[in-house]
Amino acid sequence: MHSWLPVEWIVASRFLREGRMQTIAIVLGVSIGVGVIIFMSAMLAGLQANFIRRVLSAQAHVVLLPPQEVARPLRTEPGVAQATIVQKPYQRVRSIDQWQDIMRQVGAMGAVAAVSPMAAGPVLAVRGEATRAVTVMGVDPGRYFRIVPLPDKIVAGSARLAADDIVVGTELAADLGVTIGDKLRIAPATGAGATLSISGIVDLGSKGANQRNTFVALHTAQALLGLAGGVSSIDLTVRDVYAAEDVARVIAAATGVQADSWIKTNAQFFAAVHAQTIANVAIRFFVGLSVAFGIAAVLVVSVVQKSREIGILRAMGASQGRIMGVFLIEGAVLGLSGSLLGSALGTVALLAWQAYARNPDGSPMIPFTLSPQLFAAAAVLATLTGLAAAVAPALRGARLDPVVAIRG
Amino acid sequence: MAEPVLRLERIRKAYYAGTPLETEVLHDIDLALEAGEFCALMGPSGSGKSTLLNVIGLLDRPTGGNLFIGGRETRGLDDKALTQLRGHSIGFVFQYHHLLPAFTALENVFMPMLVARGRPDAAMRRRAEELLASMGLTQWRDNLAVNMSGGQQQRVAVARALAMDPALVLADEPTGNLDTKSAQSVFDLLREVNRAHGTTVLLVTHNHSLAAQCGRIVELVDGRVVSDRRPAAAAVS
Numbered sequence: 001m002h003s004w005l006p007v008e009w010i011v012a013s014r015f016l017r018e019g020r021m022q023t024i025a026i027v028l029g030v031s032i033g034v035g036v037i038i039f040m041s042a043m044l045a046g047l048q049a050n051f052i053r054r055v056l057s058a059q060a061h062v063v064l065l066p067p068q069e070v071a072r073p074l075r076t077e078p079g080v081a082q083a084t085i086v087q088k089p090y091q092r093v094r095s096i097d098q099w100q101d102i103m104r105q106v107g108a109m110g111a112v113a114a115v116s117p118m119a120a121g122p123v124l125a126v127r128g129e130a131t132r133a134v135t136v137m138g139v140d141p142g143r144y145f146r147i148v149p150l151p152d153k154i155v156a157g158s159a160r161l162a163a164d165d166i167v168v169g170t171e172l173a174a175d176l177g178v179t180i181g182d183k184l185r186i187a188p189a190t191g192a193g194a195t196l197s198i199s200g201i202v203d204l205g206s207k208g209a210n211q212r213n214t215f216v217a218l219h220t221a222q223a224l225l226g227l228a229g230g231v232s233s234i235d236l237t238v239r240d241v242y243a244a245e246d247v248a249r250v251i252a253a254a255t256g257v258q259a260d261s262w263i264k265t266n267a268q269f270f271a272a273v274h275a276q277t278i279a280n281v282a283i284r285f286f287v288g289l290s291v292a293f294g295i296a297a298v299l300v301v302s303v304v305q306k307s308r309e310i311g312i313l314r315a316m317g318a319s320q321g322r323i324m325g326v327f328l329i330e331g332a333v334l335g336l337s338g339s340l341l342g343s344a345l346g347t348v349a350l351l352a353w354q355a356y357a358r359n360p361d362g363s364p365m366i367p368f369t370l371s372p373q374l375f376a377a378a379a380v381l382a383t384l385t386g387l388a389a390a391v392a393p394a395l396r397g398a399r400l401d402p403v404v405a406i407r408g
Numbered sequence: 409m410a411e412p413v414l415r416l417e418r419i420r421k422a423y424y425a426g427t428p429l430e431t432e433v434l435h436d437i438d439l440a441l442e443a444g445e446f447c448a449l450m451g452p453s454g455s456g457k458s459t460l461l462n463v464i465g466l467l468d469r470p471t472g473g474n475l476f477i478g479g480r481e482t483r484g485l486d487d488k489a490l491t492q493l494r495g496h497s498i499g500f501v502f503q504y505h506h507l508l509p510a511f512t513a514l515e516n517v518f519m520p521m522l523v524a525r526g527r528p529d530a531a532m533r534r535r536a537e538e539l540l541a542s543m544g545l546t547q548w549r550d551n552l553a554v555n556m557s558g559g560q561q562q563r564v565a566v567a568r569a570l571a572m573d574p575a576l577v578l579a580d581e582p583t584g585n586l587d588t589k590s591a592q593s594v595f596d597l598l599r600e601v602n603r604a605h606g607t608t609v610l611l612v613t614h615n616h617s618l619a620a621q622c623g624r625i626v627e628l629v630d631g632r633v634v635s636d637r638r639p640a641a642a643a644v645s
Contacts, residue, residue, distance in 0.1 A: 007522045018510040312506050315467060316520040317495015317572070319488055402467045406506065 008325035011313070016330055019302060023334070026298040030338020030386075031345055033291040034378050037284050038346025043353070044280050046368025048273055052241060055269060056262060058204045060116075060147050060235030061244045063265075064106070064251065065258040066096045093121040095230025102255050103234055111247045113239050116143035117231040119221040123193075125168075125214065126185040127176045134172060134214050136186060138221020147237045150202060150215065156180055157200035161217045165199040169210030173201045186216075188224050196220070288381070292389040295334050299327055299393035303400075310397050311405025320398040327394035328387055335386020339379045411479035412440040413575050413608040414464060419473035421459055421631075433459050434631045436473070443575070444606040446599065448619040451628035457612045458580060460628065464610065465578050466494040478575055495524045499569030499607075501579040501598075506565065507553035513564045514540060514549040520571040539567040543597060559590030566597050570607070577601070579611045583618065591615065 005013075016023045069089045076082045096102060099117060107115040119138040124131050141161045145151060150167065151159040157180040159167060166184060178184060178198055187193035196216065204210055222228055234257075238247045244261035252259040263270045303310070310323055347370060357365040421434040433456045441447055451457050462468040463475065466482060475482045477497050482490065499520075507516045517536040522528055540549050543563040548556055553564065562582055569577050579598060583591035595611075595618050602609045611622065619625050620639055627635040 004527070006527050007519075010522070010528075014508075014510040308506065309508050309510075312502075312508060313519070313523060314491070315465065315494070315500050316523050316568075317491055318523040319491045321488075322523065403462050406467075406502065 007318075008322055008329055012326045012329040012333065015302065015306060015309075015326065016333065019305070022298055022302065026294055026334055027338045027341060029294045030291050030334060030382060031340075031342035033287045033294075034339045034342025034382055035345035035349060037287055038343055038374060038378055039349045039353075040280060040283060041374060042346070042350055042368045042370060043366060044276060046366045048276065049368075050366055051269075051273065054205065055266060056241060058148055058153075058206070058209060059262060059265075061238045061241060062236040062248045062251065062259055062261045064096065064102065064234040064236065064255070065260065066094045066232070067256065067258055069094075093225055093227065093232055095119075095227050095232065096234065096257055099231045099234060102257060105255065106234070106236060106251055109247070109251075111238050111240065111243060111250075112236050114143065114146040114237040116140060116147050116235045117218065118144070118233045118235055119218055119225055119227050119231050121221070121225040121227075121232060122189070123224060124187045124189075125172065125176065126187055126193075127178060127182075130176050132172060132175055132211070134168075135212050136166075136221055136224060137213060137215050138218040138225075139215060140218045144235070147235050150200075153202045153204060154200045155203050157198065159202070159215075160199045161215060162199075163217055163220055164194070164196050165217065166196040167200040167202050167215040168198055169213050170201055170203050171207055171210035172212070172214065173198070175211065186214075186224060188226070191224070191226050194220065194224060288385055291335075291338070291382070292385045295331055295386050295389040296393060298334070299331055299390050300396070302330070303327065303393045303397040306397070307400055307405045310400050311402045311407075314400070314402035315406060323400075324394040324398040327397050328390045331386040331388075331390025331394070332383050333386070335382040335384070335389075336379060338386075339382030342382070343375045343378055410443060411476075413443050413445075413478060414439070414441040414610070415476040415479075416440070416464070417474040417476075419460075419463060419470045419475060421456070421463055421468070422471045425471050432471075432631065434463070434470070437631075437633055439626065439633065439636075441576070441608050441610060443608055444602065445624055446602045446609045446622050447611065447624040447626060448622040449610060449612045449626050449628060450614070450616075450619055455628045456631040457628055461578050461580050461610070461612055464576075465498055465500060466490045492524075495520065496572055497574050497576060499572065499574040499577040501562070501565045501569045501577065501582040503581040503584045507561055507568070509552065509554045512550050512552055513545060513556065513560075516553055516564055517567045517571055520568060524572060536567075536571065539570055540564070543567045557590075558586055559593065562586060562590070562594045563597060566594065566601070570601060570605075573605070574607065576608045576610065579609065581612050581614065583613065583615060591618070595621070 069091055071086050071089045073084045073086050103115050103117060106112055117140060120135055123134060123136045125134045139161070141159065145159070155170060161167065166186070173179065176184070180198055180201065182198050183195050184198055185193055185195050204213060222230065238244050245263040248259035248261035313323065350368065350370065354364050359365055416437050416439040419434055419437040420432060422430050422432040424430050437460065449457055459468065463470050477493060480493065482493065485493065508519065511519065514536050517539050518528070518532055521532040521535065537549070540546055543566060545560065545563055545567070548560060553561060556564070577598070583594050586594060598609055598611065599621070601607050613619055624638050626633060
């Protein structure tokens with residue numbers, strides 16, 4: 001008997017030890033539940049982080065665009081009915097008005113991690129008799145690479161963007177049969193074209209992007225697209241990717257430009273991620289519920305089995321509160337020990353999964369991190385679950401009539 | 409004269425009170441036990457002995473009448489106050505010894521003090537060891553209660569009843585399940601406690617030879633006290 005524990009702890013631990021099989025069985029039950037939750041949560045978090053990283057590594061979180069051009073019909077005089085057909089105007093490649101001010105303003109926002117201007121528009125890439133329609137994206141490398149880490153995606157050459165350099169996607173390079181150092185003629189629809197030299201070939205992770213996207217220096221693009229001193233969009237990286245839409249709304253309201261977040265432009269993908277999260281929460285909830293009922297069932301049985309002991313303790317002067325305390329402690333201890341064992345089980349399962357589920361190149365299929373917060377949360381929640389599950393049995397035990405309980 | 413350790417005034421106990429099934433098992437019982445008395449409570453089965461003991465032990469509430477423990481009126485006390493009074497003033501010895509099976513002999517003796525004070529301390533341990541020693545059980549102190557003979561268990565139960573040094577010990581047929589020799593030895597222990605510490609003992613028994621050794625015999629029939637006498641043999645005390 002430990003000399004420092006309060007009486008409730010002493011009795012609870014002795015009761016748990018006495019009902020050995022029950023205790024072991026329910027601790028195993030709880031630990032399997034907790035293990036499943038740990039495994040699922042870590043895996044899903046890894047999966048989603050991986051998805052999002054892949055989706056977002058080739059695009060900005062928020063893109064600022066000039067407001068759409070709209071046609072405004074002439075106002076009619078009051079009292080005159082007039083049928084108007086409004087034709088949608090075409091959208092030219094236009095510069096964002098006051099883009100440097102807007103960039104400064106947006107860059108100062110706490111939620112924004114990086115800002116980069118871009119001048120982008122459609123051009124033709126010409127080599128000999130082969131022609132491809134591509135998008136030329138003029139960027140400021142120092143800023144843009146903080147949003148899309150182009151140097152990491154280079155498969156040949158480098159991401160150097162001097163005045164007559166161009167970085168092209170792998171598909172375009174293959175289509176046109178070009179490689180590093182080759183010249184490529186870029187012809188815009190209007191105005192003079194330019195002959196640029198290929199400094200790097202990049203793999204953006206999708207065939208479409210590799211066919212279509214080319215990168216040049218900002219000034220080069222401005223000259224090609226007739227946007228002297230202007231930019232067609234501003235790319236942003238935000239600190240919390242899930243808050244991108246909120247940040248976009250704030251910016252749109254504050255500056256009057258159009259702000260599209262990745263959540264809006266990838267609505268279906270985001271909905272899938274969201275549905276996955278909801279499914280995970282639901283599974284966690286129901287596993288937690290079954291753990292709670294398991295603990296409650298064991299404690300209800302324990303109260304019945306121990307009713308004589310409860311009666312004796314009551315006769316000795318143990319208050320109802322003390323009896324309640326004993327069973328609440330039992331519940332909490334079962335929850336906590338189950339969660340500790342479950343955390344271990346979940347970790348083993350995760351490590352095993354990581355060891356076996358690998359990509360052909362040997363990297364883990366779903367990289368995940370074991371966060372201490374997950375284990376702490378599991379321990380706290382399981383303990384609280386055990387405590388909550390114990391309330392009804394504990395009340396029942398405390399309210400036993402000692403006379404009936406002793407008689408057995 | 410000092411206030412009696414126990415005083416019952418017109419105690420009534422009915423089961424299913426207020427329903428058509430109402431059965432009154434104790435009728436207007438008046439009884440007082442002075443400090444240091446050693447009293448046997450006798451009567452045929454179903455006469456209400458155990459019910460009376462439960463009422464006196466504050467495990468059950470009377471339907472009517474008033475009960476005083478050490479001069480303190482118990483009517484109107486809430487469960488918490490009753491529990492505390494019970495823990496500090498009354499020791500129980502049950503027929504089936506009722507030790508806590510998951511605990512050792514020493515821990516069983518310890519338990520009432522632990523329950524009263526919340527945390528163990530060295531003084532409690534010393535007291536428990538002394539009590540076990542006085543019952544001649546020192547060598548069994550670390551045995552689990554279930555691994556002891558009936559007589560040994562009942563002696564542990566007596567030690568446990570004395571742990572809080574109560575003014576009143578209630579013993580419900582403590583010798584009912586023991587052979588004659590063990591029964592006499594447990595009885596002698598109670599008698600010894602009564603003599604040495606002046607503890608008041610109320611003993612329910614069917615055993616006439618043991619009852620004859622008590623200072624006072626109260627007989628209960630159909631929930632009424634039918635006789636209350638002090639046998640001459642008890643003059644030895």
